[in-house]
Amino acid sequence: MTAQLDHQAEQDRIASVYRGWHGGAALARYAWHRPDIVYQHAMRTRVLSRMLASTVGTDLGKIRTVDVGCGTGGFLRQLIDWGATPANLAGTELQEDRLDLARPRSAPGIHWHCGALSTLPTASADLVSAHTVISSVIDPEVRQQLAADMWRVLKPGGWCLVFDFRYNNPRNPHVRKVMRKELDAYWPGHRQQYQTLLLAPPVARALAALPALVTESLAALAPPLRSHFMYMVQKER
Template identity: 65%
Template sequence: MDAHTDKQAEQDRIKDVYRRWHGGAALDRYAWHRPEILQQVAARSRAFAALLSETVGGDLSGLRVLDVGCGTGGFLRQLIDWGADPAKLTGTELQQDRLDHARHFTAGGVSWRLGTLDTMGLHGFDLVTTQTVFSSILDAELRRELAAQMWRTLRPGGWVLVFDFRYDNPRNRNVRKVTRAELDAFWPGERSRYRSLLLAPPIHRLLARAPWMVSDILTAVAPPLRSHFMYMVQKGG
């Protein structure tokens, strides 16, 4: 099997996993109204806000943003709420139904692209983001290719932002952790930020009926129990 065939097989596997997962019973554990999900969303928003304000600044209105694997557009809607201009935002996605959802529920002006990043010729972005995409790619070479494509779309001085898993999930062989060493090898940037966050979901679900303070304290005092990370790196001028 040649490299092109390997790459296509991995992309097809990823599409199939998301197609089977999206809309299935497993989504019930991630329903927006569940207490632990509400808490995780709040923690993630705080972390995003802190990192973005430290790097690209508090005024997002002039920022050109590319969200790779945008799903149903939730992160881009968050940026719009924080003042980003929809006309300067682009989201890419492999699944047509998710892209249709994003277009329907997001302010007009956002550019939505179906397909893989290497076919789109995009460039000049101030911020290129991706969330739980690298952990969905099991093939190491395809991970490196995506990282290089993201770097090429970024202008000098711009930032990459990644949110993903710190650990493997023994119950899900379609997910593989992303390490700090791997991230640093992908993008030899001038400055970087790394922050772990979110109590591991199995523990968080057990504590769902406890006061929020319990989960917050455990997350703060036990870093090894944090299941996710955020990473930002700046491209040199």
């Protein structure tokens, strides 16, 4: 019972943090039209497309996907643009207001679920993804449970996909970095892919007015300045 209460307290904390953040002034730094955000989106898309093609394959039409902490559904819409079938996609969220935004923006047929991942069926997905979700979970036990739930929902032979932070943000105590050794401990898969990407946001914002070649070259030549990673691991058949 104590563990359940601790898990609920962590979920309540996360929901409270995001309710206070979404719609606030801080969102202006992530506006879709900002040059640094445009660059970040392009880089994420390139890495994501390459990783997906080399793991789940280039035909996404039959891939069953669960996106954990799906927000307003951006990742699922990207998959649809690349050929995924809406009826094969599901998004989970702790905040109903995020799903209220996701539904009208997305194709009909996507399954939306407000609540914990633990209620979803075992071995029901070919791909389970989490984008800047694990870093939002501070409690180590709750992180472990989230990872276990993702692995449980994944079919044998399926892939987990994680996009998240490599470093702590000293200005944001509500998130904690995700280390490679954590990921390997969570999921004992036999195939992994890991790539760092994106200039740290303060650096990217400072260089936003310069030609894109400058930021791309710096990101390529100075790996320690890359603040995020993308990771995929396959569950053994």
